[in-house]
Amino acid sequence: MQLTGLHVHPVKSMYRLSPETAAVHPWGLAGDRRWMLADPTGRFVSQRENAALGQIRVGLLPDGALALTAPDGSRIEVTAPAADAGDPAAEVEVWGTRFRAAEAAKEAHLWIAEHLGDYRLVHLDDPRARPVDPEYGAPGDTVSMADGFPLLLTTTGSLDRLNELIAAEQDGDPADHQPLPMERFRPNVVVDGSAPWAEDGWRRIRIGALTFKVVKPCGRCVITTTDQETGERRGPEPLRTLARHHRLLRKAAFGQNLIPERPAGVEGDVLGTLRLGDDVEVLEDGAHWTADGR
Numbered sequence: 001m002q003l004t005g006l007h008v009h010p011v012k013s014m015y016r017l018s019p020e021t022a023a024v025h026p027w028g029l030a031g032d033r034r035w036m037l038a039d040p041t042g043r044f045v046s047q048r049e050n051a052a053l054g055q056i057r058v059g060l061l062p063d064g065a066l067a068l069t070a071p072d073g074s075r076i077e078v079t080a081p082a083a084d085a086g087d088p089a090a091e092v093e094v095w096g097t098r099f100r101a102a103e104a105a106k107e108a109h110l111w112i113a114e115h116l117g118d119y120r121l122v123h124l125d126d127p128r129a130r131p132v133d134p135e136y137g138a139p140g141d142t143v144s145m146a147d148g149f150p151l152l153l154t155t156t157g158s159l160d161r162l163n164e165l166i167a168a169e170q171d172g173d174p175a176d177h178q179p180l181p182m183e184r185f186r187p188n189v190v191v192d193g194s195a196p197w198a199e200d201g202w203r204r205i206r207i208g209a210l211t212f213k214v215v216k217p218c219g220r221c222v223i224t225t226t227d228q229e230t231g232e233r234r235g236p237e238p239l240r241t242l243a244r245h246h247r248l249l250r251k252a253a254f255g256q257n258l259i260p261e262r263p264a265g266v267e268g269d270v271l272g273t274l275r276l277g278d279d280v281e282v283l284e285d286g287a288h289w290t291a292d293g294r
Contacts, residue, residue, distance in 0.1 A: 008029050015054060026141070051226050054228050
């Protein structure tokens, strides 16, 4: 098996970057989801509520700064704020977990308001501030502002099978089905060469020189029905077919969440680097996830 896709989403729910290499930190790929939008209550905002987020193109600049570009060509550069530098901090929330994040400058909020709505742009200046779900992680495991875990893995084998199932259930000629692209699922790493749904049984894997715990299936939401190039909702797929054919832990599921392991003798924030073409090996399997969560 091989690593054939790497994706970094600097701002939660905005457009992706697809580098050929990516450093791995304990809380995720370097630069992945260290920024997000928060509503006036502090709750995170995603494409679930506002599909237009996905149309904002994002560039990563030195020192964690952002360059945001709207569909109309309007562009702004945003310096990464930090509470220890005196920038204002806000209490924000992602799926019930509240933590502190630094607020971007007022000019950024005005730009966001003009293009997306009444939201604040915040930066996770302390990536150790948010723990992963203790049911699935170990003490000290942390995550960026991703939904739940440091990395999300998907496989081309499972996507091919899902597209076959969708085509078989379409009215008319299955050949008319336009296959869903992997970008609908917003993964960090994409693996080629495995059997469909094989990743559901993995417990621990190696990608290149790094190892990862495979901790939980990814329950999917309305974002998967959203065209990531146009921002349009495209109907019930793939949620309808996943709900019929691939339910895990009471949810339509696609992909597996990963937590990186620290290599022996490696200190600091960078655990190693992933590269397209890296070999992928299953070190432990036998995981069993039921449809009803029992």
